[in-house]
Structures are given as C-alpha cells and as structure tokens.
Amino acid sequence: MFDELSDPDVVSWNSMISGCVMNGRSWNGLKFFIQMLHFGIDMDLVTLVNVLVACANVGKLSLGRALHACGVKTGCSGDVVFDNTLLDMYSKCGYLKGATDVFVKMGETTIVSWTSIIAAYVRKGLYDDAIMLFDEMQSKGLRPDAYTVSSVVHACACSNSLDKGRNIHNFIKKNNMALNLPVSNALMNMYAKCGTMEEAHLIFSQIPVKDIVSWNTMIGGYSQNSLPNEALELFLDMQKQLKPNDITIACVLPACAGLAALEKGRELHGHILRKGYFSDLHVACALVDMYVKCGLVVLAQKLFDMIPKKDIILWTVMIAGYGMHGFGKEAVSTFEKMRIAGFEPDEACFTSILYACSHSGLLKEGWKFFNSMRSEFNIEPKLEHYACMVDLFVRSGNLSKAYKFIETIPIKPDAAIWGALLSGCGIHHDVELAEKVAEHIFELEPENTRYYVLLANIYAEAEKLEEVKKLQTKIGNGGFKKDQGCSWIEIQGKFNIFVAGDTSHPQAKRIDSLLRKLRMQMNGVGYYSKMRYALINADDMNKEVLLCGHSEKLAMAFGILNLSPGKTVRVTKNLRVCGDCHDMGKFMSKTTGRDIVLRDSNRFHHFKDGVCSCRGFW
DNA sequence: CTAGGGTTAG
Numbered sequence: 350m351f352d353e354l355s356d357p358d359v360v361s362w363n364s365m366i367s368g369c370v371m372n373g374r375s376w377n378g379l380k381f382f383i384q385m386l387h388f389g390i391d392m393d394l395v396t397l398v399n400v401l402v403a404c405a406n407v408g409k410l411s412l413g414r415a416l417h418a419c420g421v422k423t424g425c426s427g428d429v430v431f432d433n434t435l436l437d438m439y440s441k442c443g444y445l446k447g448a449t450d451v452f453v454k455m456g457e458t459t460i461v462s463w464t465s466i467i468a469a470y471v472r473k474g475l476y477d478d479a480i481m482l483f484d485e486m487q488s489k490g491l492r493p494d495a496y497t498v499s500s501v502v503h504a505c506a507c508s509n510s511l512d513k514g515r516n517i518h519n520f521i522k523k524n525n526m527a528l529n530l531p532v533s534n535a536l537m538n539m540y541a542k543c544g545t546m547e548e549a550h551l552i553f554s555q556i557p558v559k560d561i562v563s564w565n566t567m568i569g570g571y572s573q574n575s576l577p578n579e580a581l582e583l584f585l586d587m588q589k590q591l592k593p594n595d596i597t598i599a600c601v602l603p604a605c606a607g608l609a610a611l612e613k614g615r616e617l618h619g620h621i622l623r624k625g626y627f628s629d630l631h632v633a634c635a636l637v638d639m640y641v642k643c644g645l646v647v648l649a650q651k652l653f654d655m656i657p658k659k660d661i662i663l664w665t666v667m668i669a670g671y672g673m674h675g676f677g678k679e680a681v682s683t684f685e686k687m688r689i690a691g692f693e694p695d696e697a698c699f700t701s702i703l704y705a706c707s708h709s710g711l712l713k714e715g716w717k718f719f720n721s722m723r724s725e726f727n728i729e730p731k732l733e734h735y736a737c738m739v740d741l742f743v744r745s746g747n748l749s750k751a752y753k754f755i756e757t758i759p760i761k762p763d764a765a766i767w768g769a770l771l772s773g774c775g776i777h778h779d780v781e782l783a784e785k786v787a788e789h790i791f792e793l794e795p796e797n798t799r800y801y802v803l804l805a806n807i808y809a810e811a812e813k814l815e816e817v818k819k820l821q822t823k824i825g826n827g828g829f830k831k832d833q834g835c836s837w838i839e840i841q842g843k844f845n846i847f848v849a850g851d852t853s854h855p856q857a858k859r860i861d862s863l864l865r866k867l868r869m870q871m872n873g874v875g876y877y878s879k880m881r882y883a884l885i886n887a888d889d890m891n892k893e894v895l896l897c898g899h900s901e902k903l904a905m906a907f908g909i910l911n912l913s914p915g916k917t918v919r920v921t922k923n924l925r926v927c928g929d930c931h932d933m934g935k936f937m938s939k940t941t942g943r944d945i946v947l948r949d950s951n952r953f954h955h956f957k958d959g960v961c962s963c964r965g966f967w
Numbered sequence: 968c969t970a971g972g973g974t975t976a977g
Binding site for chain 2: 363
C-alpha cells in the first residue's frame with residue numbers, strides 16, 4: 350500500500366519505519382529512514398523516536414548520537430518520550446555514560462525513565478546501583494510497575510541476592526504483579542540462579558499459561574543446578590504443548606552432559622540439524638561439551654572444527670574436553686591456536702588448561718601457563734588455579750614442593766587445595782604428611798566425608814587398621830551424609846544404575862559370575878586382590894562383597910554382557926574410580942577385547958588393550 | 968506514526 354501512495358507524507362514514512370522496527374526488521378526501518386531523507390521529507394518527533402529504537406535494536410551508536418543532535422536541533426529533546434527513548438538507546442548500545450547524562454538532564458522523569466536507567470545499570474553489571482536506584486525511585490513517590498520489577502529481579506538474579514530478591518517477590522505479591530508473565534519468569538530465573546529450585550518451581554506451577562521463556566528458564570535452571578533428571582523430564586512435558594527453540598536446546602544439552610545421556614544427546618543433535626540450530630554458538634558449544642562429557646571427544650573435535658566463528662567459551666570447552674580425556678598435548682596446542690586466532694584467555698580458560706596439564710602430567714607447561722597469568726594477562730590466580738598447580742606437583746611426585754607451594758598462596762587455601770595434596774599423599778604413601786594435611790581439611794570442612802574416606806584409605810594401604818577403625822567410628826557417629834557410590838550405563842536409551850554390592854539387578858547372577866571369572870584370571874596372571882581398596886566408599890564393611898561388587902565393576906560387566914561385541918562400553922560414576930576397579934577395567938579391556946570408557950567424577954578413563962588413557966594421572 | 972521488562976553454552 351505504501352508503494353501505491355502517490356505522495357507519502359511523514360506519517361506514512363513513520364508508519365513504515367515503525368512497522369519494521371516493531372516486527373524485528375530494524376535494519377529495514379533504517380533503510381526507510383534514509384530513503385525518506387532522500388525524498389526530502391522532514392523528520393518529526395515520531396520519526397526520531399522510531400529510528401532511535403531501531404538504533405537501540407541493532408546497536409548503532411553513531412547514528413543514535415546523530416539523532417540526538419537532530420533532536421536538540423528540532424527541539425524534540427526535552428520531550429519525555431524522546432528523552433526516554435534516547436536514554437534507552439545509549440544503554441542498549443552499551444554507553445552507560447550517555448544514558449546517565451540524559452537521565453540527570455531530564456526535567457520530568459516518569460516510571461519509564463527510571464525503569465530504563467535501572468535496566469542500563471543492570472546491563473553493565475552494576476547490580477547494587479540498580480537496586481539502589483529502585484529504592485530511590487520509590488522514596489520519590491514513584492510506583493514501580495511490572496517492567497521495573499522485572500529489571501530489578503534480574504539484577505538480584507545476576508548478583509545472587511536471594512534476600513533482596515525475596516523482598517521484591519513480596520512486593521510483587523502485594524501488588525498483584527505475579528500475573529505478569531515476564532515478572533514470573535524473572536522471579537523463576539532469580540530463584541534458579543540463587544540455587545533454590547523449589548521456589549522457582551512453585552512460581553512455575555502457578556503460571557496458568559506458560560510461554561517458551563518460562564519453560565526454558567526452568568529447564569535451564571535444573572540443568573545449572575545439577576538436577577539433570579528434572580531438566581529432561583520437564584523437557585518432555587514441555588513438548589506436549591510447545592515446540593522447543595534454540596534456547597531450549599542449549600538449556601537441555603547440559604543435562605545430557607551431566608548424565609552422560611548419549612542417546613538423548615544424539616536425538617537432540619538430530620533436532621539441531623533439522624532446525625538449523627548449529628549456527629547458534631550457544632547451541633553448538635553446548636553440543637560439543639555434551640559429546641565431550643559423553644566420552645566422544647573425537648566427534649566433539651570434528652564439530653568444533655566445523656564451527657567457523659569460535660568464541661572464548663567454545664575454545665575453553667575444547668581445551669577442558671581434551672584435558673578430561675588426558676589429551677594434554679592437544680589441549681596445549683588448542684590453547685596456542687586460540688591465541689593465534691586472537692583470543693585472550695580468561696580465568697575459566699586458565700582453569701581448563703591448568704587442569705589439562707595436571708591430568709597429563711605436563712609439569713613444565715603447567716608452570717609456564719600459571720606464571721603467564723599474572724605476567725602476560727594480568728589475571729590474578731584464584732583458588733581453583735592454585736588447586737590445579739598443587740595437583741600438578743602432586744602428580745609429578747613432588748609432595749614437599751606442593752606443600753611449600755600451598756604456603757605461598759596469598760589467599761586462604763580451601764579444602765579442595767589440601768584435598769589435592771591429601772590424595773597425593775595416598776598416591777605416594779606418605780602417611781605422616783597425610784595426617785598433617787588432613788588436620789587442615791577437617792578444620793575447614795568437618796562434614797565432608799570424602800576426605801575421611803581418603804585418609805582412611807591411606808591408613809588402610811599402610812595397614813594401620815586401628816586408625817582406619819577410629820575414622821570409621823567417627824564417620825559413623827558423626828551422622829554425616831555419605832556419598833553413595835553409584836555407576837550407570839545407558840543401553841538403548843535405558844539407564845541401568847548400580848550401587849556398591851547391589852544384588853537386586855535382574856542380571857545380578859550373570860554379572861557376578863563374569864566378575865568372579867575375571868578375578869580368577871587376574872589372580873592367575875599375577876594381580877592380587879587389593880583389599881585396601883575395599884574401603885573406598887566406606888559405607889559397607891563387607892570387603893569380600895565390595896571387592897567384587899563396586900558399582901563401576903557391576904556396570905562395566907553389565908555393559909560387556911549386554912552390548913554387541915564391537916560396541917564401546919560407556920560407564921559413568923558419580924565418585925572417583927577406585928584403584929582395584931581401575932585395574933580390573935584395564936584387565937577387562939584386554940581379555941574381552943572391548944573398549945571401555947569410564948567417566949568418573951574427576952576425568953575419563955579409556956581402557957583399551959589393557960592400558961588406560963590416564964597413564965596413572967588421576 | 969512514539970519510550971522501559973523475562974530464557975541459552977565453559
């Protein structure tokens with residue numbers, strides 16, 4: 350119709366521009382604006398406002414500034430709508446100073462001005478300032494509306510401010526604003542980011558008509574909070590009424606990664622290919638990570654290579670992926686390629702490369718990367734980086750160096766750092782140092798049973814059974830929560846879950862006889878039963894049962910019995926693999942001719958022809 | 968013909 354107009358006036362042009370901008374075609378709107386100027390039509394207030402919104406949408410700060418000047422020239426600046434739009438344009442283009450300048454110069458401010466300036470601070474990560482502005486606004490007698498509270502709740506989510514978030518939630522309830530969908534979605538997100546999924550779900554369950562953001566928020570929340578089963582279940586529920594989008598997929602994939610749910614992950618990969626979602630970097634990155642964590646590092650690498658525009662997160666995923674699988678050299682060369690591609694490593698990236706070095710015993714390289722953090726990249730190492738370094742010294746056999754290194758750490762070492770040294774004491778049979786280290790740990794985390802178990806195993810290996818008993822009593826009387834050792838294997842989409850000493854599985858007898866047979870063969874070629882490992886989970890004193898019945902052994906045996914000969918047996922365990930199970934994994938791979946890939950809580954072990962990819966670095 | 972809010976990967 351516009352094309353048929355003989356003499357379009359400024360209202361006609363404004364209508365076209367507005368139509369474009371409001372329907373996600375901001376670039377087109379800008380084209381109409383340029384054309385309009387060519388036709389010699391003078392812009393008015395409405396034109397300026399529309400085009401400013403287009404600039405905000407596509408981030409065109411230079412044009413936005415020019416329009417600011419036009420507004421001054423034409424007398425539009427000073428109009429509340431113009432100023433509000435201008436403020437938001439600066440904010441969305443990332444120029445906070447521009448936004449605040451507009452805000453302080455405004456004569457009249459409205460709820461829209463305050464909401465926009467609050468959102469501007471949130472965008473820049475200045476959450477406390479945003480929350481302060483929210484309070485200030487109310488003290489000036491302005492009532493926040495649904496738009497305002499959405500932004501402030503978002504600020505609470507990003508800054509992990511659960512208490513402030515709850516306060517605003519109360520305000521929302523009092524003012525009946527929870528009926529507004531973005532408000533409810535923001536609240537759910539806030540609770541999810543603060544780690545309280547029960548509260549998030551309560552809100553979710555009360556929304557009568559959920560939209561895709563509601564579902565994505567909950568699914569992503571479960572994934573981020575290590576509740577992968579809940580995430581997958583909700584994903585199924587969602588599909589009964591809504592089609593997932595690219596964001597949904599990016600939210601579910603981490604759940605597959607957490608469970609090592611390879612078949613579900615492959616299904617999602619198919620969905621990605623059909624919908625063309627692979628071009629979305631979030632999706633592609635989550636997919637690569639999923640394959641890494643399901644054990645298919647070579648496929649992950651192929652997909653990684655196919656992604657033309659990589660970002661720092663994707664590089665980090667690949668570096669961490671190589672690290673988990675013991676490909677330290679590949680991790681280092683990937684890091685170097687990343688540098689050549691022009692990326693500056695950040696904190697998380699250094700965690701990945703240091704982790705990779707420690708898990709492959711690359712002492713020299715690890716040192717080099719660690720020292721470059723400060724000297725080359727101006728990044729102050731955090732506890733996790735120090736922990737990697739302690740790990741690195743420990744694995745390369747230098748306990749006293751590790752101890753001295755801990756003493757140089759400028760931050761107070763946490764239990765994880767001492768824990769790395771403690772497990773090193775286990776590897777190198779140093780009971781005396783272990784006791785010294787354990788004291789530090791028990792002071793920091795008196796209720797974490799992992800470390801008691803670690804120390805108990807060190808005692809057991811040194812055959813100090815009195816000390817073992819003392820610790821067992823301590824754990825028993827402490828009423829501590831024990832981590833139940835648990836392994837699982839997915840076969841045709843079905844998860845078979847095993848716990849230590851489990852005899853309830855329908856195939857328990859077959860599994861048991863296979864394991865007994867293997868044990869006899871192992872003994873026959875010189876392996877001896879390592880009774881000392883029996884303690885690893887500390888939740889059952891029946892050594893005989895445990896020696897043959899650790900959950901990872903059961904799952905590996907089940908895989909061998911139920912997967913056709915050429916197939917790789919892929920087992921996942923929630924805790925670290927025990928030494929005897931590790932020996933048996935190697936042995937199994939040789940005598941049965943099967944590839945076994947075991948993911949434990951720490952890294953991957955690829956057993957093939959009697960050798961493990963970890964080469965002892967675990 | 969005009970302004971502000973909620974969901975994604977390490």
